[in-house]
Amino acid sequence: MISSSAFLKGTRAVQCFRPLHTTLIANMPIKVGEKLPAVEVHENEPGNKVSMDQLFKGKKGVLFAVPGAFTPGCSKTHLPGFVEQAAALKSKGVQEVACISINDAFVMAAWGKEHGAGGKSRHVLEHVSSRVRPGINPTFKGNITFAKIAFKVRMLADPTGAFTKAVDLLLDNDQIVAVLGNKRSQRYAMLVEDGVVKNINVEPDGTGLTCSLASNMLSELV
Numbered sequence: 001m002i003s004s005s006a007f008l009k010g011t012r013a014v015q016c017f018r019p020l021h022t023t024l025i026a027n028m029p030i031k032v033g034e035k036l037p038a039v040e041v042h043e044n045e046p047g048n049k050v051s052m053d054q055l056f057k058g059k060k061g062v063l064f065a066v067p068g069a070f071t072p073g074c075s076k077t078h079l080p081g082f083v084e085q086a087a088a089l090k091s092k093g094v095q096e097v098a099c100i101s102i103n104d105a106f107v108m109a110a111w112g113k114e115h116g117a118g119g120k121s122r123h124v125l126e127h128v129s130s131r132v133r134p135g136i137n138p139t140f141k142g143n144i145t146f147a148k149i150a151f152k153v154r155m156l157a158d159p160t161g162a163f164t165k166a167v168d169l170l171l172d173n174d175q176i177v178a179v180l181g182n183k184r185s186q187r188y189a190m191l192v193e194d195g196v197v198k199n200i201n202v203e204p205d206g207t208g209l210t211c212s213l214a215s216n217m218l219s220e221l222v
Helices: 072-084 086-091 105-114 162-166 174-180 214-220
Strands: 040-043 045-051 060-065 096-101 123-126 143-146 154-157 188-193 196-202
Touching: 040 105, 040 162, 045 105, 060 072, 060 214, 072 086, 072 096, 072 105, 072 214, 086 096, 086 214, 096 105, 105 154, 188 214, 196 214
Parallel strands: 060 096, 096 154
Antiparallel strands: 040 045, 040 154, 060 188, 123 143, 188 196
16 A cells, blocks of 8 residues: 655655666657647547647747645645746746646646646736627727636546557556555656657656656756
8 A cells, every 4th residue: 555655755856867678669758959749638638639739839838747736745845836936937938838648638637727727717808899889788989808717727638548658658556556446647747848758857757746847846946
């Protein structure tokens, strides 16, 4: 049985490295210079699909993965850190921050809501005309424009693990499977520009909380 401390360990500073494979297989973990695969994941609900090769197209973004929504280390440290540092990351040119996990879309949406990942919607009032227009309340001479919601962190669900398998970062750990019910993603964070990986930090044991944290990613951005 794995304790909750397994998701909270790794508080000491260690150097991140890529996991080593002892078996000969065709796939290898995604590395710097490679493009994100064209695999669809879900956002908010199963019918809302996002293709990972398009997520950061023409953008500079950060993608971080967690072993499981609502698990101790992910909820106390990993996700909150990126929510809190979202503005700082964007001040350094990051246009999109996304979290991905092998969970369903409803769970990811609820988890993100609990931590304020969606940010706040802003209503912008524009007086664009001094005359009454058809369909507009005659007591208000103008139009109301609603600005798009500025998401701090987009919550992406990889329910079957298709994306995680495609980038070869599956956490195949019997103890974690016993606790969470299925194989999960290793914990990592990557910097992506126009769909191409520019930097990636994978936790040495797949679950620790060191090099994949928001503070570490922030320090690596120029």
